[in-house]
Amino acid sequence: MLRFLTTSGDNTESVDIAIVGGGPAGLALACALSSSQAIRESLKITLIEGGDLSKVRTWQGHGDIYSNRVSSITNASRQFLEDINVWEKVESERTTPIEEMQVWDGISDARIVFAANELSSVSSQPIQEMARLTENLNLQRALLQCLEAYPGVSLLDKTKVDAINQMDNGWPVLSLANGRKIQTRLLVGADGFNSPVRSFANISSFGWSYDTQAIVATLSHIPRITTEYQGPNTTAYQRFLKTGPIAFLPLSPTASSLVWSTTPSLAKVLLQSETGVLAAMINAAFRLPYISLDYLQDAILQSHSQGTPLTTPAILDEIRWREKSHGIDIQSAHSSCQPVDELVGIPPAEADLLPPLVLSIQEGTAASFPVRFNHAEAYIGEGEGARTALLGDAAHTVHPLAGQGLNLGLADAQSLARCIETAVLRGGDIGSYTALMPYPQERYFENHKIMAVTDKLHKIYRSDLGPVVWARTVGVEVLNELLPLKAAMMFQAGAQSTNNHFSKDMSAFKLLTLGVEFASSGMDLAKSLLKNLGGAANSVFQYSNKLK
Amino acid sequence: MNLLLSTSLKCSRHIRPSLRCSATRYLQTTINKDEINHFSKLSSHWWDEKGEFGLLHRMNPVRVQYILEKLQEVEEAENTVSSSSKYLNGRALSGLDVVDVGCGGGLLSEALARLGANTLAIDASESNITIASLHASKDPLLTGPNAKLEYRHTSSEELIKESRRFDVVCSMEVLEHVDNPALFLHSCCDLLKPGGHLFMSTVARTPLSYFLTIFMAEQVLRKVTPGTHHYDKFVNSEELVNFFHEEMGWFTGVPGRLQAESRGIIYLPWKDEWILAGRNDPFTTECNYMFWARKPL
Numbered sequence: 001m002l003r004f005l006t007t008s009g010d011n012t013e014s015v016d017i018a019i020v021g022g023g024p025a026g027l028a029l030a031c032a033l034s035s036s037q038a039i040r041e042s043l044k045i046t047l048i049e050g051g052d053l054s055k056v057r058t059w060q061g062h063g064d065i066y067s068n069r070v071s072s073i074t075n076a077s078r079q080f081l082e083d084i085n086v087w088e089k090v091e092s093e094r095t096t097p098i099e100e101m102q103v104w105d106g107i108s109d110a111r112i113v114f115a116a117n118e119l120s121s122v123s124s125q126p127i128q129e130m131a132r133l134t135e136n137l138n139l140q141r142a143l144l145q146c147l148e149a150y151p152g153v154s155l156l157d158k159t160k161v162d163a164i165n166q167m168d169n170g171w172p173v174l175s176l177a178n179g180r181k182i183q184t185r186l187l188v189g190a191d192g193f194n195s196p197v198r199s200f201a202n203i204s205s206f207g208w209s210y211d212t213q214a215i216v217a218t219l220s221h222i223p224r225i226t227t228e229y230q231g232p233n234t235t236a237y238q239r240f241l242k243t244g245p246i247a248f249l250p251l252s253p254t255a256s257s258l259v260w261s262t263t264p265s266l267a268k269v270l271l272q273s274e275t276g277v278l279a280a281m282i283n284a285a286f287r288l289p290y291i292s293l294d295y296l297q298d299a300i301l302q303s304h305s306q307g308t309p310l311t312t313p314a315i316l317d318e319i320r321w322r323e324k325s326h327g328i329d330i331q332s333a334h335s336s337c338q339p340v341d342e343l344v345g346i347p348p349a350e351a352d353l354l355p356p357l358v359l360s361i362q363e364g365t366a367a368s369f370p371v372r373f374n375h376a377e378a379y380i381g382e383g384e385g386a387r388t389a390l391l392g393d394a395a396h397t398v399h400p401l402a403g404q405g406l407n408l409g410l411a412d413a414q415s416l417a418r419c420i421e422t423a424v425l426r427g428g429d430i431g432s433y434t435a436l437m438p439y440p441q442e443r444y445f446e447n448h449k450i451m452a453v454t455d456k457l458h459k460i461y462r463s464d465l466g467p468v469v470w471a472r473t474v475g476v477e478v479l480n481e482l483l484p485l486k487a488a489m490m491f492q493a494g495a496q497s498t499n500n501h502f503s504k505d506m507s508a509f510k511l512l513t514l515g516v517e518f519a520s521s522g523m524d525l526a527k528s529l530l531k532n533l534g535g536a537a538n539s540v541f542q543y544s545n546k547l548k
Numbered sequence: 549m550n551l552l553l554s555t556s557l558k559c560s561r562h563i564r565p566s567l568r569c570s571a572t573r574y575l576q577t578t579i580n581k582d583e584i585n586h587f588s589k590l591s592s593h594w595w596d597e598k599g600e601f602g603l604l605h606r607m608n609p610v611r612v613q614y615i616l617e618k619l620q621e622v623e624e625a626e627n628t629v630s631s632s633s634k635y636l637n638g639r640a641l642s643g644l645d646v647v648d649v650g651c652g653g654g655l656l657s658e659a660l661a662r663l664g665a666n667t668l669a670i671d672a673s674e675s676n677i678t679i680a681s682l683h684a685s686k687d688p689l690l691t692g693p694n695a696k697l698e699y700r701h702t703s704s705e706e707l708i709k710e711s712r713r714f715d716v717v718c719s720m721e722v723l724e725h726v727d728n729p730a731l732f733l734h735s736c737c738d739l740l741k742p743g744g745h746l747f748m749s750t751v752a753r754t755p756l757s758y759f760l761t762i763f764m765a766e767q768v769l770r771k772v773t774p775g776t777h778h779y780d781k782f783v784n785s786e787e788l789v790n791f792f793h794e795e796m797g798w799f800t801g802v803p804g805r806l807q808a809e810s811r812g813i814i815y816l817p818w819k820d821e822w823i824l825a826g827r828n829d830p831f832t833t834e835c836n837y838m839f840w841a842r843k844p845l
């Protein structure tokens with residue numbers, strides 16, 4: 001028998017799956033893998049994370065104080081988390097349903113509204129909510145708790161992966177900061193945007209930085225509680241401004257989360273300003289006509305560059321003055337300066353079109369992160385980077401405007417885990433191209449669709465081109481683009497498992513059979529006919545090869 | 549000598565040559581020299597999953613799926629299964645003695661060994677055995693002290709001379725390449741323990757199979773090297789059923805669900821994926837199909 005020489009020394013451990021990255025995507029994959037009996041009983045799994053996971057494990061939410069990293073979990077993601085017994089460990093009192101979304105254009109005011117009950121038409125059961133807002137930490141803690149029940153996965157945190165190489169037998173080998181070496185049948189990169197696994201696998205990615213920062217913060221606002229006159233705080237609001245969208249995501253009757261994509265310079269000065277200035281600007285950004293908002297933003301930038309930042313009273317004065325010139329009544333829902341003490345009892349007309357008035361920013365929650373579009377050219381490695389798979393932000397970074405970033409990563413984890421389970425049940429080599437191929441087939445195009453819609457929307461808003469700007473002012477372009485976004489989000493929200501393509505494939509095969517049966521009665525005719533068909537089929541092959 | 553009558557395309561639908569055995573069993577070999585040379589040339593490509601054998605790599609999980617489904621069905625019908633959980637834990641073949649006849653590069657053999665079978669994999673081409681052994685040696689699971697995989701350069705006719713018999717005999721995409729299919733089938737059957745399972749996959753001799761395997765795959769798309777298939781060597785599932793009925797006497801009349809079965813395996817070019825057809829789907833055994841038969845106890 002031929003013996004294969006490996007470069008690994010005796011101190012190299014061997015595992016079946018090494019996951020690099022203990023973010024939401026990596027942890028969800030580890031849980032999904034462990035929830036499969038076949039995988040649990042046959043594969044050795046290690047997860048390596050550079051950061052300290054004990055902070056996540058011991059995290060405690062306190063009352064109405066919320067973390068600034070919040071994600072909307074779609075119904076499809078939630079179903080997946082329920083299936084792998086994670087959702088039950090998420091502290092549900094700290095999650096909030098989104099029952100409605102109000103999305104409108106800052107220039108034309110063209111608006112679309114979508115409500116959870118619209119989903120019922122695409123689903124077999126009535127649907128109450130389209131997504132659920134959850135602090136990332138709440139979810140990550142649940143994922144960690146879930147993993148504790150599965151001792152088969154070894155968690156190495158506070159351990160950085162320093163280098164990755166390929167052994168002579170084609171397996172990747174990890175060199176850890178603590179000196180350990182681990183060779184693995186399959187290496188999974190859940191290691192975020194700067195993915196070292198992606199670099200090892202030599203998978204290039206295409207994308208661009210948007211020259212945009214997303215400001216996140218937890219907002220304290222006037223209470224929105226169900227009364228005779230208004231509904232609960234379960235509506236998400238998003239207004240598209242020329243500098244990017246601003247989104248308001250409900251967490252509790254008096255707290256909500258902000259994601260405001262804007263220019264890096266404005267993000268910087270807003271975060272440097274008094275928090276009262278940020279709060280006032282958030283209220284204004286949802287309410288003021290665009291021209292005045294633009295003016296205010298310039299004023300803030302200028303005051304900072306002159307070293308005399310505007311104070312909270314100064315900015316409030318400015319807003320009040322602008323509202324007056326637009327004829328906005330201070331008592332109306334469209335005013336950012338409504339007298340707060342009087343805001344009990346009957347809310348003003350159209351209050352439900354706007355988020356509740358922000359009173360303050362929770363301490364230490366205002367932060368920002370760069371917004372990017374980035375998609376790896378492949379999700380599985382080949383050749384010298386064979387036996388690798390990417391998921392989550394390592395595979396794709398998406399604009400936060402559709403709230404899909406985390407959901408795409410969870411869907412990746414679900415798909416990859418299923419693919420690995422199938423390979424195990426069929427005796428496959430889980431690191432092989434054949435075993436892994438169904439994963440990108442299932443996910444690449446799905447992710448690309450959502451990413452493309454959000455990218456296009458972002459660009460339309462940032463465009464200065466005449467026709468695009470005109471179309472925006474009358475709202476045409478916006479509605480054209482928002483509708484696919486809506487469809488994408490609704491589909492995500494209402495998606496049930498769609499694995500039953502079998503009968504469709506069978507009927508297509510029957511058609512082919514009948515066609516050939518028919519053609520064989522005159523083989524010559526058939527041959528010339530099929531030659532043309534061959535061309536068509538060939539392009540199908542090439543197309544499907546590209547997708548891989 | 550080729551017992552399958554050579555048939556022209558035109559009349560292929562109407563003539564069903566029966567598989568009969570030559571009188572002098574095992575005196576002659578079923579191995580075709582040209583075929584062996586052809587595959588030896590290709591063997592370095594065996595494990596290029598996107599190359600020549602990509603289609604076969606993709607088909608492999610479906611073959612295994614069928615093998616497991618059938619074994620489970622029989623076990624459940626006969627209540628011999630202690631618990632069906634072994635079909636859920638990735639060790640479905642644990643404890644079974646399995647021989648893979650015509651193992652090629654070892655695509656199926658490796659899968660059988662991973663599923664726990666004591667696997668003997670044989671091939672008439674020495675270079676295939678070299679390639680297969682080399683590939684398995686890269687995987688600690690298949691080479692360690694508990695490894696369940698053994699490769700040997702031999703034929704089923706040779707192996708039969710030894711005393712070892714098997715619970716399962718697999719022979720994938722071999723029947724359509726041998727010179728004397730009846731003799732070949734006899735040797736496979738003789739390798740089985742009583743009550744053992746024979747699994748084969750092969751290609752039917754129909755206009756559809758000509759179109760897909762020779763015209764499209766070899767000539768148009770060049771996914772498969774031209775010359776890989778010979779239309780007149782293809783075997784229809786009715787012919788196999790007849791063989792096991794008339795020649796082997798494994799059952800009488802139409803075989804029952806626990807005696808023999810053919811199931812289509814269908815390639816979906818738009819997905820680059822194979823699927824196992826439903827049991828009663830019409831036309832599905834007109835091209836690639838799996839055949840299973842059980843040796844009477």
Ligand SMILES: Cc1cc2nc3c(=O)[nH]c(=O)nc-3n(C[C@H](O)[C@H](O)[C@H](O)COP(=O)(O)OP(=O)(O)OC[C@H]3O[C@@H](n4cnc5c(N)ncnc54)[C@H](O)[C@@H]3O)c2cc1C
Nearest residue numbers: 021022023024025026049050160161191192369392393405
């Ligand atoms: C500052 C910030 C704020 C964000 N806020 C929001 C938000 O409010 N809403 C929203 O929807 N999305 C937000 N996003 C995006 C969202 O966080 C990501 O989509 C999501 O976290 C992706 O999860 P992931 O598991 O794929 O990657 P990550 O969460 O990035 O996890 C990758 C993990 O890999 C580890 N790692 C990397 N390299 C190594 C190595 N060499 N060795 C060991 N470990 C390594 C890292 O420590 C990290 O824990 C934000 C992103 C950032 C950066």
